[in-house]
Amino acid sequence: MPRAQDQIVVMLSELTANLVDRHDAESVLRLVTAACESLLSASATGVLLADPRGGLSVVSASDERARFLELLQSQIDEGPCVDCVRDDAMVACPDLEDGAGRWPAFTRAALDAGFRAVHAVPMRLAGDAVGGLNVFYAAVTPWEAWQERLGQVLADLAVLGLSQDDGPARTHRLAEQTLTTLNDRVMLAHAIGMVAGALDTSTDEARRLIFGYAATNRGLVRDVARKLTGGDLDAAALLQAADAS
Structure with missing residues (x-):
């Protein structure tokens, strides 16, 4: 072995x-x-x-x-x-x-x-x-x-x-992806804070609920965060989904 x-x-x-x-x-x-x-x-x-x-x-x-x-x-x-x-x-x-x-x-x-x-x-x-x-x-x-x-x-x-791209195009794509990732992190942090405040829970629990909701619905975490921060998804829905699973 x-x-x-x-x-x-x-x-x-x-x-x-x-x-x-x-x-x-x-x-x-x-x-x-x-x-x-x-x-x-x-x-x-x-x-x-x-x-x-x-x-x-x-x-x-x-x-x-x-x-x-x-x-x-x-x-x-x-x-x-x-x-x-x-x-x-x-x-x-x-x-x-x-x-x-x-x-x-x-x-x-x-x-x-x-x-x-x-x-x-x-x-x-x-x-x-x-x-x-x-x-x-x-x-x-x-x-x-x-x-x-x-x-x-x-x-x-x-x-x-x-x-994968090679050469300069590949490096440029990595830079774009890095910027997107940083923006997604900011939006996710905002969403976590909103969920924690709305449900009166810890940020760790809020993060778990967001990730769990994304996994249950086979969606992207950034999309869930965007819906939360944009008012298209209520924090209570995350809790209901967690209880149902």
């Missing part, structure tokens, strides 16, 4: 260091592929991304077998990655023999290529699935819960690397 932990730390540190430094898409995807092979013991990997025309395009593959299978999925609109992106959910197929009825053409091609299992992980951006990370195995391979979580982390890091 210590050795596995060391591997995870090394691989993730390389990935994150690459994200904060100057990088290109190819280098990020190469690191994600290496992490899948090292940490998830993958035989091969591939990445499909949604393109503006509404289909899926192959943007990365660890070898030609994986590239062929990714291209096949994009062309026939069939396979675990297609389902993964369409349903925005992880698709696990620990034994492709069991998936023959679900994806007949893909399964036949994957087995012929020497793969027996595949796990497809959604790549999400702004709440939508924009692609899928496919992890192939030569033998029957079920994933444990920690592997599912790690697979999702790697897919998320790949999206971060592919969606």
Whole structure:
């Protein structure tokens, strides 16, 4: 276990260091592929991304077998990655023999290529699935819960690397985001004070109520703070939501 932990730390540190430094898409995807092979013991990997025309395009593959299978999925609109992106959910197929009825053409091609299992992980951006990370195995391979979580982390890091600006535009965006964050903090502090005063409670409790209301309603904390300070949301509603949950 210590050795596995060391591997995870090394691989993730390389990935994150690459994200904060100057990088290109190819280098990020190469690191994600290496992490899948090292940490998830993958035989091969591939990445499909949604393109503006509404289909899926192959943007990365660890070898030609994986590239062929990714291209096949994009062309026939069939396979675990297609389902993964369409349903925005992880698709696990620990034994492709069991998936023959679900994806007949893909399964036949994957087995012929020497793969027996595949796990497809959604790549999400702004709440939508924009692609899928496919992890192939030569033998029957079920994933444990920690592997599912790690697979999702790697897919998320790949999206971060592919969606970030580089150079001056990236620095400018960070400055804008910092200013927005500072403004949000001021507004949140105002909202906390208003809730604490209206409910005659502590600021810690007021903060908990605001965050809890945002989580229950699947909203953003800054939006809740804006509604409170703008008079569109009453402090009592936060208390009622907390009591109902």
